Amino acid sequence: MHHAADIFITTASGRRWYLLDPRPSDVHFRDIASHLAKICRFVGATGPFYSVAQHSLFVAAQLPPSQRAYGLLHDAHEAYLADISSPFKAALRALGGGEALAALVSRADAAIHEAAGLQWPPPADVAEAVHQADLRAFATEWRDVGPSPNEPAPVPCRPLGNRIRPQPWPKAEEAFVEELRIHLPATLRSVA
Secondary structure (H helix, E strand, O other): OOOOOOOOOOOOOOOOEEOOOOOOHHHHHHHHHHHHHHEEEEEHHHOOOOOOHHHHHHHHHOOOOOHHHHHHHHOHHHHHHHHOOOHHHHHHHOOOOHHHHHHHHHHHHHHHHHHHHOOOOHHHHHHHHHHHHHHHHHHHHHHHHHOOOHHHHHOOOOOOOOOOOOHHHHHHHHHHHHHHHOHHHHHHHOOO
């Protein structure tokens, strides 16, 4: 039997992230930016490399300024837990493992948002706005960088008009950090 203190990952900066007991003091926003910039969307099934960091920036850009921090951080837990596809999550639920994954995601999200000074869970209207922006991003990404661009995206919305230009991970990381500086200035201490 493992104790919570024994189950951790080591982040890009060498810090520990305790999967069962994540704490706001363990959140380092530069790690989040670095990890998300190096994780490919669609579990790697893209034409060009397209990162979760760039996806998060795309979601945030669709929101009013007061909600952009939530859009930016909507997938921040993936920095510690990886980008787990929706079909994989559905398979876990079918096999009885969905609650465990949901608990890990919830714990990570709570610690990250507390470190950012954001309410968790977000207000219902903010959560819905982020969800809709995420769906539009998915539809657009499916068309522009996804695994089956000739098939309609498996979401109930249409892609946005502008085409996505994938960024190399270093540019996506820096753009993510810059958005943190704009929308979460209190995080500057941990983005150095």
